[in-house]
Amino acid sequence: MQRVVVDPEVPADIANLLRRNGPLLSRFRTGWSPEPKGARLPTPLVISLGITAAMVAAATAVTGASKAFFLVLAGLYATVLTCVYIARKPLPPDSVERVVYRNAQRFRGGYLIVEDFDYGSRDLLSRVQQAIDRIFGSRVNAMGMLDSVRNSVMLPAEEWEIARLLTKLSALRARHHTLARGVRTPEVAAAMAPLERALAASETAVVARVEALERYARHVAAADRALNAQGQVDALLAHLPEYEQLIAETGAARFSAPEIGHLSEDAAQLRRALHDSVRSAHEAFRYLDG
Structure with missing residues (x-):
């Protein structure tokens, strides 16, 4: 289930409140209000x-x-x-329902919920949010290897922009399907064809943005794997003297020395792989950033 998408311009504390209360926002959309109406009943x-x-x-x-x-x-x-x-x-003024309701009214238009998207758009938005979650949850991002500051600014903005375009696309598709119902004469079909091509082209453009974000997430995942592998090999290298001592004491140097030597080479290769993965992630970020 996708989460509420909030305009980055909304204050962070309010944005988090709205994201945590998607079901309430959906209830508000149906017309329900927690605010008291009219005179109170007697006790x-x-x-x-x-x-x-x-x-x-x-x-x-x-x-x-x-x-x-x-x-x-x-x-x-x-x-x-x-x-x-x-x-x-009536609920107390500081209840979650009334606090969320007041902020939902105050920042109307500054958030998007599941009902704002058709099924195709929901699938695309879920892909966007999964990619963003993978990036933010990566070790290389936490360690600052991906410019985590820029990520924290750019990724929410990209999520909002894609979501905003998807809501427009959803609304236009719904209207188009309504107008296209019934018998379509050749004249009507000819008139609607350019509009259908415009919808298809717009969807293709949005999908391209989603795929660019997913590509960035894949590079980040590759960098994470390289970082984890490097950590494991470095841990093995820390114990290398113990293995070398054992080999010397047992007289097994002629059997094991070459294999042990490869361990240092593997570590160097992993460091290069990590460097290349991070560099690729930065390049994908630059492409995503336009």
Whole structure:
């Protein structure tokens, strides 16, 4: 499930609040509001007493079983109304629902939720977010080998821009499908053909941006693998003297010395591979950055 996409211009604390509350934002989109509307109902005690008094007054006009029935009914009715009041009681001003609602209204247009995208666009956006998560979660990014500062600025901006284009594409596709329903005469088909080509070309352009981001993520993953491999080989090299001593003591040098020597060569190759992987990632970043 894709996360809420927030305009980088929205303050970071508000952006995080909106991202954490996608289901609430979807409820707001359907028209639900946590804000109180109209006058408040009387307190449950007043309701209960009022209804009970009315029922008791009615019970005085009858006797026997009917009177007992009215009294029981009065108690049940008062209980039901109390529960209704509690269910409709306004949420406190600092509740999550009301805080999110106020910020959603304040930054209307500054965030996009799942309902803003058609199914094809949701798939593309999921690919974008997975690629970004892989980049931010990489060791080479955490170690500053990828210019993590630029990543923290550029990647959210790229996510927002792609998402914004996908919402426009989704809306135009929906409108186009609506207009294309029914019998299409040759004249209508001819008139719609350029529009369909425009939609296809726009989608191709957006897909190219998504693929560029995924390509960058793959280079980052390759750099991470090279970094992990280098760490493992360096750990082995740290214990190399122990192996060399054992070989010397057992007289096995003529069997093992060449193989042990290759370990240092492997470490040097891994360092070069890491350097090349990071360089490739930087090149992919520059391409992505235009």
